[in-house]
Amino acid sequence: MKSLRKTMQVTLLVVFVFFLGCDSKSTDQQVKVPKKEAIDISGFQSIENVSSVTEETRQVYQRYCAQCHGEKGHGDGINAPYLVVPPRDHTKGDYLETRSDQQLFDVIKLGGLAVGRAPCMPAWGYTFEDKTIHSLVSYIRELCDCKSL
């Protein structure tokens, strides 16, 4: 009788471990899948987020960006010689087409430092609404005559 109980206990344990094993495997998979899906896409430049370039966009660029990036975006603004890292030439498509619109948006909104670039590229998130930043991205695409990655 005693040994029967023991056998049952062992069997239960084996069954339990077996299920636990299966379960932890499937939890692994369950964890992986939502992680992939859970990438935050809230700021991505979806179609409705593309703001077209207006006269205001050009003025914003002249007023806030040109002193470093140059009036025509060649990276030769009046402050450029004094910066440790040269401001990006916004007319150079060969580099800018390796960047997505989202990456340009992020660097403008959050600043160079936040995206692993030079801190002398300031953050503009407190100065401009997202819409204006999206339109600046569009304007840079116009300057480089290139497309998002």
Ligand code: HEC
């Ligand atoms: C104080 C100077 C300065 C001002 C003002 C400035 N930038 Fe920059 N910006 C830089 C520098 C320096 C870099 C290069 C960063 C690097 O390569 O690490 C840069 C890089 C960039 C880049 C490219 C990021 C990359 O992937 O290399 C974009 C886009 C950009 N700036 C947009 C703007 C816009 C739009 C404005 C105006 C709202 C602006 N910048 C104003 C200095 C400036």
